[in-house]
Each structure stands twice: as structure tokens, then as C-alpha cells.
Amino acid sequence: MSEGKYKPEYPRVAQLKTAEIFRDYLKKENIDLDFVEELSQGNSSPFTKPYQTKAGNSIGNAFCILPMEGWDGTTDGKPSELTKRRWKNFAISGAKLLWGCEAVAVRHEGRANPNQLLLNDQNLGEFEELYQMVEKEHQGAFGNTNDLLTGLQLTHSGRFCKPNSKTKMEPKILYSHPILNKKFGLPDDYPVMTDDDISSLIDDYISASVRAQKAGFKFVDIKHCHGYLGHEFLSAYDREGIYGKSIENRTRFLREIVAGIRSEAPGLEIGVRMSIFDWVPFQVGPDGKGIPSSQGNYAYAFGGDSSGIHEDLSETFEFLDELKNLGIELVCTTAGSPYYNPHIQRPAIFPPSDGYNPPEDPLHGVARQIKATAAIKKAYPEFYVIGSAYSYLQEWLPNVGEFVLNAKMADSIGLGRMVLSYPDLPADILAGNNMKRPKICRTFSDCTTAPRNGIISGCYPLDPFYKKMEEHDQLKAAKNK
Numbered sequence: 001m002s003e004g005k006y007k008p009e010y011p012r013v014a015q016l017k018t019a020e021i022f023r024d025y026l027k028k029e030n031i032d033l034d035f036v037e038e039l040s041q042g043n044s045s046p047f048t049k050p051y052q053t054k055a056g057n058s059i060g061n062a063f064c065i066l067p068m069e070g071w072d073g074t075t076d077g078k079p080s081e082l083t084k085r086r087w088k089n090f091a092i093s094g095a096k097l098l099w100g101c102e103a104v105a106v107r108h109e110g111r112a113n114p115n116q117l118l119l120n121d122q123n124l125g126e127f128e129e130l131y132q133m134v135e136k137e138h139q140g141a142f143g144n145t146n147d148l149l150t151g152l153q154l155t156h157s158g159r160f161c162k163p164n165s166k167t168k169m170e171p172k173i174l175y176s177h178p179i180l181n182k183k184f185g186l187p188d189d190y191p192v193m194t195d196d197d198i199s200s201l202i203d204d205y206i207s208a209s210v211r212a213q214k215a216g217f218k219f220v221d222i223k224h225c226h227g228y229l230g231h232e233f234l235s236a237y238d239r240e241g242i243y244g245k246s247i248e249n250r251t252r253f254l255r256e257i258v259a260g261i262r263s264e265a266p267g268l269e270i271g272v273r274m275s276i277f278d279w280v281p282f283q284v285g286p287d288g289k290g291i292p293s294s295q296g297n298y299a300y301a302f303g304g305d306s307s308g309i310h311e312d313l314s315e316t317f318e319f320l321d322e323l324k325n326l327g328i329e330l331v332c333t334t335a336g337s338p339y340y341n342p343h344i345q346r347p348a349i350f351p352p353s354d355g356y357n358p359p360e361d362p363l364h365g366v367a368r369q370i371k372a373t374a375a376i377k378k379a380y381p382e383f384y385v386i387g388s389a390y391s392y393l394q395e396w397l398p399n400v401g402e403f404v405l406n407a408k409m410a411d412s413i414g415l416g417r418m419v420l421s422y423p424d425l426p427a428d429i430l431a432g433n434n435m436k437r438p439k440i441c442r443t444f445s446d447c448t449t450a451p452r453n454g455i456i457s458g459c460y461p462l463d464p465f466y467k468k469m470e471e472h473d474q475l476k477a478a479k480n481k
């Protein structure tokens with residue numbers, strides 16, 4: 001599936017031209033989203049609101065750049081020129097919180113692709129340079145860095161590891177998943193990581209955190225989202241041993257990493273990006289639209305109910321209680337997984353090549369994440385909460401974002417795909433400029449389709465730099481397969 005073969009059945013956001021048309025459409029479709037009609041200007045805009053974390057880090061405004069990898073590091077895990085270009089764009093975007101920049105593996109075997117960044121001793125110098133480059137670029141563009149908070153997202157890709165070849169999965173799993181094992185060709189008795197493996201991995205997270213601090217990063221994100229290993233712990237309901245079954249056991253991984261960081265890297269702030277809800281994996285249905293891969297009770301959706309297609313945040317709240325007890329203040333929300341239910345993770349009008357046509361207007365996906373994030377912010381006002389999945393809003397992104405901030409449904413608006421196509425969107429909104437329409441992300445999903453086909457990620461349709469690359473032709477060929 002890809003744009004070209006697929007004719008979307010939902011109106012394009014660009015067609016919802018006026019506030020009245022947009023509001024009527026949301027009402028007709030029962031989409032629970034609200035927005036301000038006129039954006040506030042200058043200091044009265046909630047996007048300008050600064051924040052100081054309890055750990056003493058300053059965040060100069062309410063825009064956050066979400067982590068996004070480009071599948072473009074060197075095979076030994078160092079940043080390439082393409083990586084640096086992307087990070088530079090994040091640095092000069094105008095956002096004052098850079099959440100992790102991109103997923104960085106803590107050990108080789110846990111890399112999601114052979115070009116994922118890897119934070120080991122050999123690469124420490126390059127990470128220091130990367131951090132310094134971000135500071136320098138931000139300083140050059142905005143004249144200061146004292147209110148720029150840059151963190152690093154640490155990860156192990158678990159079920160989705162491909163450390164050595166773009167085409168060979170080398171999964172590390174915590175339990176046998178009845179649907180995902182099958183979907184990705186693993187036998188039911190595929191070996192699970194042992195408690196000893198986990199314990200040595202925890203040491204790697206702690207060592208990587210020490211290095212991140214040495215490199216200059218002010219916080220690390222212990223990633224718990226998108227079906228990767230951290231997230232898989234949360235649904236390890238069947239796993240034997242000290243990391244499975246009870247919520248206490250399923251959060252032990254996080255607790256042990258946090259304890260190690262507190263002792264080995266004092267002063268380093270910790271954040272958690274989490275899939276606050278999950279659903280059953282989806283697959284292509286008879287008409288090309290996504291349908292649930294199983295009917296009936298589904299037991300593995302952390303933050304979901306047994307239907308597999310609705311949220312139940314009660315365990316999410318238990319996890320957040322744990323974060324509170326651990327003194328963690330920075331929480332970035334997301335949902336599901338790009339590998340098995342992308343429409344709830346990154347709502348898009350055109351599906352990625354390994355996805356399915358959207359089974360709902362993607363605005364529902366946006367509204368769902370905003371609503372669940374608001375429930376968290378309401379229950380835990382002491383967290384600094386960053387929401388995700390705003391890119392699909394396109395022209396309406398600032399209007400919905402301002403409404404969310406005014407209503408205290410989140411503290412910061414996270415931007416993913418939109419900054420790949422339109423890197424200086426935050427700066428434009430903060431300056432009161434109109435959005436530049438040709439740069440608005442139209443959710444073509446090429447930045448996901450490319451890596452699914454072994455090609456570096458980037459905004460091929462809208463970023464002139466990627467448009468003229470030879471990879472653009474490879475991508476076109478892959479989409480026409």
C-alpha cells in the first residue's frame with residue numbers, strides 16, 4: 001500500500017479550511033477535539049511558557065521535538081552527516097526541549113537496524129561533539145542555551161532488533177506473544193531473555209547513562225514505548241521470574257536502571273517516554289483497511305482493555321505512581337507501536353508500506369492520544385507532560401496545541417514528523433508568523449516506508465534535500481513493487 005494506489009476516503013485536513021467547517025466535521029464524526037480559533041500572540045501565547053524542573057533544568061517554551069531516528073548512523077553506531085543535519089534542524093527549530101533526539105542503543109545486539117546510533121565507550125567522543133553542535137547551533141539561532149533542555153533516548157529494540165543486517169531480524173523477547181511471534185516468524189518456543197541477560201542489560205543502560213552525562217546531555221529517557229524491550233516488560237504478564245507477572249515485577253527493570261543512574265550518574269535527570277495505551281496488533285483486512293489481528297479477549301495491551309481496541313489506563317496509572325515514587329518528573333506520552341498498530345501511534349492519511357489503510361479518520365488517532373494524555377496530566381499535575389501525534393493536524397496544529405496547553409491537558413506539544421518537513425515550525429508559531437503551507441507534513445508516511453525497505457529515513461516528498469537524493473528513486477521503486 002502506498003499513496004498512488006490508495007485513494008483516501010477521509011477529507012484532507014487542508015480541505016477543512018475554516019474553523020466552522022473544521023468544528024462541524026469534528027462534531028459530525030464524533031471526534032473529541034477542540035481548538036482555539038485565534039492564536040494568542042507574544043507573551044500571552046501559552047507556547048512561550050517556560051518551566052523549571054525540580055532537578056533544576058530550564059525549558060524555555062512549550063514546544064518539544066520528539067525523538068526520530070533516520071536509520072543513518074555508521075555501522076559502528078556513530079552519527080553520520082545526515083544524523084548531524086537532522087539534529088541541527090532540531091536545534092534550530094525554536095523548541096526548547098529536545099526529547100532524546102533519537103533512539104540510541106545501549107548495546108550492539110539491541111539495535112533496531114545496523115545504522116542505529118550506539119552509545120559505547122568508542123563512540124563517546126562523537127556524542128560529545130553532537131551535543132556541542134546542538135548547543136552551538138541553538139546559541140547561534142537564538143542567542144542562548146540556558147533554557148534549552150536536551151536529553152538522549154536510550155533503548156534496546158527487543159523484538160525488533162536487526163543489529164547486523166537490514167533484512168535479518170534477531171529478536172530478543174521477554175515472553176512468547178501469541179500474535180507477534182507469528183507475525184514476525186518466531187516459533188512459540190523461541191527462547192526468551194533470561195533474568196541474568198536482563199541484569200547485564202540493566203548494567204549497559206547505567207553505563208550508557210554515565211556516558212550520556214559525560215557527553216553533556218542533561219537527561220536520559222528510559223524508553224518504554226512502541227513495542228520495544230522497555231515497553232514489552234509492561235505486558236510480560238506471563239513471564240516467570242522476577243521481571244514478570246505482577247506490576248511490581250514488570251516495573252523492576254525501570255527501578256533497577258533508575259537506582260543505578262542515581263548512584264553512578266548523580267545529577268542526571270531521568271525521563272520516561274511511554275506508550276500510555278496499547279491495542280491488539282492490526283493487519284490488512286479484505287478491503288485494505290486495518291482490522292484487529294484477533295477477535296475476542298486480548299491480554300497483552302498495557303493500558304488497554306480486554307477488547308484490544310479500547311483504553312484502560314488503570315495499569316498506566318500504576319506505572320506512573322512508580323515514576324512518582326522514583327522522583328521522575330518528565331513524562332512523554334505516545335501509544336501503541338509503529339510495527340503492529342501504526343494508526344494509533346502516528347495517525348496518517350497514507351499508510352506506510354508495511355501498514356494498512358486507516359480504519360478511521362486519522363483525527364480520531366490524534367484525539368485519542370490527546371485525551372489519554374489529558375487524563376494523565378489531570379491525575380498527576382506534578383509531572384511535566386509532553387504529548388505526541390499532533391502532526392496529522394497540519395494547519396490546525398497550533399490551534400489545537402494552544403487549546404491543549406490552555407486547558408492544562410499537557411505541558412508541552414511534541415512534534416515528530418512535522419519537523420522533518422518543516423523544521424522551523426515552532427520558531428514560526430512563536431514569532432506569530434503564518435505557517436508555510438508547502439512545508440506542512442501531509443502524512444505521506446515516506447519517512448516510515450523508506451526504512452521499512454532498508455532505505456534511510458527523511459522527508460522525501462517535502463524536504464528538497466531528500467527530494468534530490470538517489471534514495472528517492474529507490475523509495476519510489478519500493479513503493480511501486
Ligand SMILES: Cc1cc2nc3c(=O)[nH]c(=O)nc-3n(C[C@H](O)[C@H](O)[C@H](O)COP(=O)(O)O)c2cc1C
Nearest residue numbers: 066067068069102103346389390391415416417447
Ligand atoms: C521516521 C520516524 C522515526 C521515529 N523514531 C522514533 C524514535 O527513535 N524514538 C521514539 O520514541 N519515537 C520515534 N518516532 C515516533 C515519533 O517520535 C512520534 O511519536 C510520532 O511520529 C507521532 O508524532 P507526530 O504525529 O508528531 O509525527 C519516530 C517517528 C518517525 C516518523
Ligand code: SF4
Nearest residue numbers: 441443444445447459
Ligand atoms: S515523509 Fe514528510 S510529509 Fe511524509 S509523513 Fe514523513 S515528514 Fe510527513
